[in-house]
Amino acid sequence: MPAAVQFAELLAAVGIERGLIGPREVDRLWDRHLLNSAVVGERIPNGTRVIDIGSGAGLPGVPLSLARPDLDVTLLEPMARRVAWLEEVVKTLRLPATVVRGRAEEPSIKQQLAGADFVVARAVAPLDRLWGWSAPLLRHGGRLVALKGESAEVEVARDGGTVKRAGGSLPVVERCGIDVLETPTTIIVVERVGATGRAGGRGRRPGRTRKDRPQ
Structure with a gap:
C-alpha cells in the first residue's frame, strides 16, 4: 500500500508535468486508474508472465505489479519519454517488473517477448487491431485481457x-472488482486457440493513446 500511495503521488505531480495524465484525473486516480487496473489481477493466476502493451503512464501494468508481486510483468512502451518515466517508477517503487522499449508488432519484440501467459492493455486500440498485436506474444492458451469501457x-x-x-477464441466481456469498486472494471478476454494471423481494423499504434481515459 505505501508503494501504491507513492505511485499515485508521482502521477499527480510528475505524471501531470510530463503530460502522462490530465490534471482533471487527479481526483479520480484511485478509482478510475489505480484500482481499476489492479483488480484485473483477479483473472490472472499466480506466477504467470504478463506483458502490458502500450504501458504509457504505467496503466495497468504498475498497479498490477504492485498488487501482485508474484507476477512477471513486462511494461512495453515505444515512446522514449514514457520509457524513461516507467524506468524511474520501477526503480523508485522497487517493482519486480521489466521495462522494454518497442512496439508489439515489431519482429524483434515478437521474438523477444513471445510465449507470454497474458497480455494486458488499456486504452490502446480497437479489439481487432489489439488482438493482431497481442496474439504473436502469447503462448497457445495464453490470453489477452483488454480493459475497456462502454465500448x-x-x-x-x-x-x-x-x-x-x-487465432483467437470468441471474445468474452467480463467485470472485475465487483466487490471492490463502485464501478467495476470492464474487460474483454480472448484466448489464443489457433495459429495467429493478421487482424484487420483501424486503431492507433500502442502507446499513442493517452492513458488517462476512464474505463
Missing part, C-alpha cells in the same frame, strides 16, 4: 469474427 459489447460484436479468424 466493450460493441467491439465484441464488431470484431469477434476477425479475432476468431486470427
